Amino acid sequence: MTQGVVAEPEVPGKIVADETRRAERTDRIVGHVQRQGALAVLLAVVIIAAAVFPNFRSYANTATILVAAAPPMLIALGMTFVIITGGIDLSVGSQFVLGGVVAAYASRWGLIAALLAPLLICGAIGLLNGVLIAHTRMAPFIVTLAALLGARGLMRALSSEGSTTYLVRSDAFHRLGSGSFLRIGYPVWLVAVLVLIGIVVLSRTRFGHAVYAIGGSEDAASLMGVAVRRTKVWVYVMSGVLAGLAGAINAAKLGSGVTVLGTGMELDAIAAVVIGGTLLTGGAGTIAGTIAGVLLLGVIQNMINQVGNLNSSYQQVISGAFLAVVVVAQTYLGKLRRVT
Amino acid sequence: MALLEVVNVSKVFPGVRALDDVSFTLQPGEVHALVGENGAGKSTLIKVLTGVYQPDGGELRYCDEPVSFATPMDAQRSGISTIYQEVNLVPLMSVAHNLFLGREPRNRFGLLDENRMNREAAEILGPYGVTTDVRRQLGTLALGAQQMVALARAVMIDARVVIMDEPTSSLEPREVETLFGVIRDLHARGIGIIYVSHRLDELYQICDAVTILRDGRLVHTGQLAELERLRLVSLMLGRDASQVRKEGATAFEADQHEGTGGAPVLRATNLRSRHKLHDISFDVKPGEVVGLGGLLGAGRSETIKAVGGAYPLDGGEIEVDGRHLKRHSTVQAVKAGIAIQPEDRKAEGIVAGLSVRENIALAVLPRMARMGLVSDAKIDEIVDVYMKRLRIKASSPHQAVGDLSGGNQQKVLLARLLATQPKVLLLDEPTRGIDVGAKVEVQTLIDELAAEGLGVVLVSSDAEELIEGAHRVVVLRDGVVVGMLTGAEVTTEDLLATIAAAAPEDKDEQ
DSSP states (O other): OOOOOOOOOSSHHHHHHHHHHHHHHHHHHHHHHHHHHHHHHHHHHHHHHHHHOGGGGSHHHHHHHHHHHHHHHHHHHHHHHHHHTTOOOTTHHHHHHHHHHHHHHHGGGOHHHHHHHHHHHHHHHHHHHHHHHHHHOOOHHHHHHHHHHHHHHHHHHHTTTTTOOOBOOOHHHHHHHHOEETTEEHHHHHHHHHHHHHHHHHHHSHHHHHHHHHHHOHHHHHHTTOOHHHHHHHHHHHHHHHHHHHHHHHHHHHTBOOSSTTTTHHHHHHHHHHHTTOOTTSSOOOHHHHHHHHHHHHHHHHHHHHHSSSOTTHHHHHHHHHHHHHHHHHHHHHHHHHOO | OOSEEEEEEEEEETTEEEEEEEEEEEOTTOEEEEEOOTTSSHHHHHHHHTTSSOOSEEEEEETTEEEOOSSHHHHHHHTEEEEOSSOOSOTTSBHHHHHHTTSOOBOTTSOBOHHHHHHHHHHHHGGGTOOSOTTSBGGGSOHHHHHHHHHHHHHHTTOSEEEEESTTTTOOHHHHHHHHHHHHHHHHTTOEEEEEOSOHHHHHHHOSEEEEEETTEEEEEEESTTSOHHHHHHHHHTSOHHHHHHHOSSOOOGGGOBOOOSSOSEEEEEEEETTTEEEEEEEEOTTBEEEEEOOTTSSHHHHHHHHTTOSOOSEEEEEETTEEOOSOSHHHHHHHTEEEEOSOIIIIIOOTTSBHHHHHHHHHHHHHOBTTBOOHHHHHHHHHHHHHHTTOOOSSTTSBGGGSOHHHHHHHHHHHHHHTOOSEEEEESTTTTOOHHHHHHHHHHHHHHHHTTOEEEEEOSOHHHHHHHOSEEEEEETTEEEEEEESTTOOHHHHHHHHHHTOGGGGGGO
16 A cells, blocks of 8 residues: 555645635546547547648548548537437438438439438438437337338338439539539538537537436436427437438439448447547537547548558448547546546 | 415325325415425425326415416426425536526527626525536536535526425535525525425424325424424324334434444554545444544545545555455455445445345355355345345335335345445445434444444434434544544534534634
8 A cells, every 4th residue: 555645734624625626627627638539639640641641631632531521420410419318320321321312313303302302201210210219218229220220121112122223313413412612522511511500509509408418317407497308309300301411412422322332320420429529328529529530530541541452441440449449538537527 | 375385186106195185385485394204295295396297186276376287397487496305407517507407598699608607607606605617517516516506596597486305415514504594585585495304403493384294195284383393203203202202313222332342343543545534543343333423525435435445545554353454445345344335325335226135135145156156045045134134125025126215225235234244334324315214213223233243333414313323423524533522421512513613614604
């Protein structure tokens, strides 16, 4: 046993005040690390990549990374809200694919139809998820797993078991996915606007605070008069709509509704959200963190592509490692914050 | 004009008549005590008043109008606020966000005004003695401070009725004074208060009227001052006043805790731990109950956790039965014969989802296992012994512990500790939050256990319990032993005086 040097309390009141100040400081520092840790890691990785790979730091490559990250970012945006309420949405990957197929199919009726149809259909699936979860108190895991299977089935029915690929028939819709402004694709600008709105909604509205409160303690939130059910329903609707939009954008970019991509996207989204510092148990997290999480995964993928001869599947190994590290760090930081 | 009237209200759950034709009236500015044992129907009544439950019969009248509240939100909007026994805030959100959740101030764009929220939160919390940074996560505050935030939140809505369910159970005496100050202020503003507490001293200090429930029925309602304390207890328990008088306010028998003398079974010397414990020494003889007194944060819980190996130590020695504990860990402590009952029964003690049998068996499994296997019959035997001995009331050993009353949960926890056959029992607030009847039983048990030769360390914020229950009381302040009260002649006043003397800067406040 080590003999610690402990000062004798000369003025007890002062000790208590010091103690409080120390607890406040620890809380502040740990809070910053929890919120901004992913951003710091992202910066470090970007700096390293920029130093090692000359191609990485080109404007074109940056644009490539951002365009590739746009659909996952939308899905992760919705997932951030869902996870902060303490829930999970496994159906977003399927909804993403369904949204893409529906958008391509509906593009024969023009741009508006191509955008609205997937939003409505995926919004409806989200509504179903939300109502089941909020009103029957079924576990989000099971409900959205069912929705995952349902949405996948719907997509396969629509595309004759996945054998029919609908081409995008609307030029306007195709341009939405492939055009660019300042050499950065339209999808990136669209996502940037939605993400900004998301940040404001989450941090500066009553709805956003209700989302945090529900994840922090659902019982307390309900006793404090938060509209728990309504908030939950909305969160799943948002998640569905954003997944559908992500699918539509992807279809617009590729020029067709691809039926094979998108499996496992829900897991990537969850990984990005958690890496971004959102607690999987709910109650804490930020969209800024999620952005960092999504970009981090995107940058790692891009770096592996730069290496060339490396199998791109290693991206998943590295993402997995990041996820493990983040979860361990979060547990530790959470403890540090409490034991002050 | 009555502020809130409950008229012949009934509430039936499958198999239980939780409220049976209960009526009472709350006047504006009245502090109305609502008392009864656990299961008497207090909680159900509160939930009916706050819109959590709908009554099956009778009606609620609020400001002379019949009302019904579909949700807690409805009740809140009408001006009925509730502070629950366990802090019901969101630990991961900041203090200010908790205070304003659901009614955050907004700027002209409809967005939340963070600065105004923080500024106002600090202003609102000042009078409650909470001076910390309001941007801190609520969960990192001490329990008492959290309770104060809950109180501030309940009062800051334009409340006309404030319901307080055991508001003082996690407060230290100084905070109780702050709370009473707030109550007097509310009283002066004509706000009606329903005050639920098991602590009789508090009731007589702060309440005007009283309503007593027993088994879901109203047994008495009227002015508190006219009701003798003994009569109140007997009404509550449904026992004769003479019986209550004979047994005293607590069930401890004063002359039982002298101990058998001889060598101490537990000796703690110069315990030090970071900034919490500075120099703590005490010993416990077999058959002796030693109390640890002091304010919240004085280091009482930390001390017994440290002795039990569950709190890090920077220095000091712990001896059990004359044998020095070499390594500091819970495993070592349990091996040496130290059993600890943590303060937070739900979080650190029982496993609510498991049955009574499984809970008791948890601790003994390692000891009884032969080559990793344990015989069911043996466990049944042990479980049976302790269920009988501690008079645990459960429908069967297989009933989930979470379904038992607080008092019985506590007894299950004690059974689990005793099943390890400890030499020293460390009890942290063993009677907190359990009803009067169960309290009596737990106190009697502590007596019996000491009489059997166990050394007991008792932490309690109930001064009466400490005085009557312990032979010696060691008083702590800021992690240092500041006083020791010995002998049967020690009174509650002596204890409070020692605690007060140990906290010189508090004097001007009193």
